[in-house]
Amino acid sequence: MQKQSTETLEPAEQQAAAKKMMLILMIGMLAPLFDTTITNVAIDTLVREFSTSVSTIQWVMTSYLLALGMVIPITGWAVERFGGKPMWLFSLGMFLFGSVLCSLAWNVESLIFFRTIQGIGGGLLMPIMQTLGVRAFRGQNMGKMMATVGLPALLGPILGPVLGGLIINHLNWKWIFLVNIPICIVAIIMAWKGLPNEKRGTRTLRLDLLGLMLLSPAIVLIIYGLGEVSSTRGFGHAAVLVPVLAGLALLAVFVVYAIRKENEALLDVRLFRVRSLAVSSILLFLSGLTTYGAMLLLPLYFQQVRGESVLISGLLLVPQGIGMLLTRSLAGKLTDRIGSRPVVLAGTMLTLLGTWPFTQLGADTSYYFLSAALIVRGAGLGAVFLPVMASAYIGLSSQQIPHASSTTRIMQQIGGAFGAAVIAIILQNEYNSVMSHDPASVAVAFDHAFIWSIAFSALALITAAALPRIKR
Structure with missing residues (x-):
């Protein structure tokens, strides 16, 4: 049936x-x-x-x-x-x-x-x-829906x-x-x-091949270039600059092309005129600087400074996931009730609070202390992602939703690649600047890298203030 x-x-x-x-x-x-x-x-x-x-x-x-x-x-x-x-x-x-x-x-x-x-x-x-x-x-109930999606x-x-x-x-x-x-x-x-089987209707929409040949290579070149940052140790290297600049150029051409193409474009860039989607996209990009950057730093700290195995490092990261689970349901309900802006602002503040202890890392910092900080950080991250994603769809029609889904996913991927690249360079530079490579000195390099992560979170805090005031 x-x-x-x-x-x-x-x-x-x-x-x-x-x-x-x-x-x-x-x-x-x-x-x-x-x-x-x-x-x-x-x-x-x-x-x-x-x-x-x-x-x-x-x-x-x-x-x-x-x-x-x-x-x-x-x-x-x-x-x-x-x-x-x-x-x-x-x-x-x-x-x-x-x-x-x-x-x-x-x-x-x-x-x-x-x-x-x-x-x-x-x-x-x-x-x-x-x-x-x-x-x-x-x-309806976008916060609850995003809690399930997330x-x-x-x-x-x-x-x-x-x-x-x-x-x-x-x-x-x-x-x-x-x-x-x-x-x-x-x-x-x-x-x-x-x-369920959707109503098929008349799906005669043609694929925008020219748009595909512009946008897909643009995304690939940007992600590839950013991925080369850690191996070349700098944004100024040709292996990074050439693909990133080429990708940005193709992206700019696609935007001009898509505006002229209007409804037939592969991706409807006019959606960025919708304030909720534009702000949410920026926040999703900035979240890559904090989320993916920290995903790089945390296991490296446990392995390089504390000498833990892969399995133990994974177990030590569990508290952050627990914190995210703790706020998932509440963040969804509050988003539906009071709107996304206050929830995102509160979540970002929690993220800043939970990240700050990692700017004071040492070679023997208590794991109990770090676990408590990770729970707070995870709670903040859990309260940010869901309402931001819910906000992205405010005011959009059913036909615009697939375009919005692709747009938000693209922003997440590029933001994640950029965040990991930036943090990798910062950590490498800090690592090179320490006088010796004993655990205590290396821990200082991680302290400074986490300070940058906090700075990126502060940018997200400013951007979150531009989210729609009222709920859907």
Whole structure:
């Protein structure tokens, strides 16, 4: 029996159907989120298994991100052209196929290629999930909906490093990718049976090929260039400047082209005239400076200064994820009740408060103290992401939602790449400036890097004041 579209249900039934849909989509998102964190902690293991260098293995992560950047711009068109359910099943299938191929890789070159197939599936999943969720809830209870959407993103950082540590310590490297298979299979079965079939209408929308040839390479070049920062140790190196500037140039050409193309453009850049989406996009970019930057700093501190293993480092990061879970539901409810601005401002202040102790790090700082700080920091991050995402869709029509989902995802990815690149350079410069490389001196380098992270959070605090005052 075909599932009835949520558009034809009564309000109470529609809310129940929307919640069921979000649960199904949430299961599907677990695989790519776990995969990202597990692969990140497995770099040293892959270096040994393939007898290669860290710079080469880094392409296992970079190829995934580049493929992801390539497909995000077509998400809005694909959902409108083929429908949300078919595209969700296709994306899960591609991610499953890529995972199987990765586990069968016979050398590092084949692994890098197979990761691009994974990236195609992974890049489509999050914006499709956001599009289907916003449509299912019909713009109501956006805070609660985003709390559901954001749950997999919270579980990934909590369970991913721990699961990755267990796999690395006790199983073959192939299980880094094989662990995705059962999750994907369950998610595909649930989606096939449980997701509603949308009204097909007349999906004759043509793909904007010229826009695709401008926007996708622009995103890829920017992400690639920023990814080269850590290996070249500076933004002024040609390996960084050439791709980033080329990407920015293509992006500028696309913006001019899209404005003239209007409704037929791959991405509707006119949406940035909507204040809520424009401010939310800036905040999502800035969140990359704080969230992804800290994701780089925290495990490095535990491993380089405190000498902890990958597994222990992952366990020490769990308090931040717990803090995010603690505020997830409350942030969603408050966003629906009082609007996003006060929730984001309070969450940013909590993030600043929880990050400050890490500017005072030493070689023997109490783990109890750091765990308490991570809980506070996580609580702040959990209270920021959800209302910002909810604000992005205020005042948008059903046809504009896929474009908004792609836009927010692009801003997150570029912001994350930029944040990791900036923090990597800051840490490297601070590390080079210390007189000796004993744990106490290295800890000072981390202190200074976290001060920069606080400065970026302060920028987000200023921007958050521009969010809409009233609730949806």
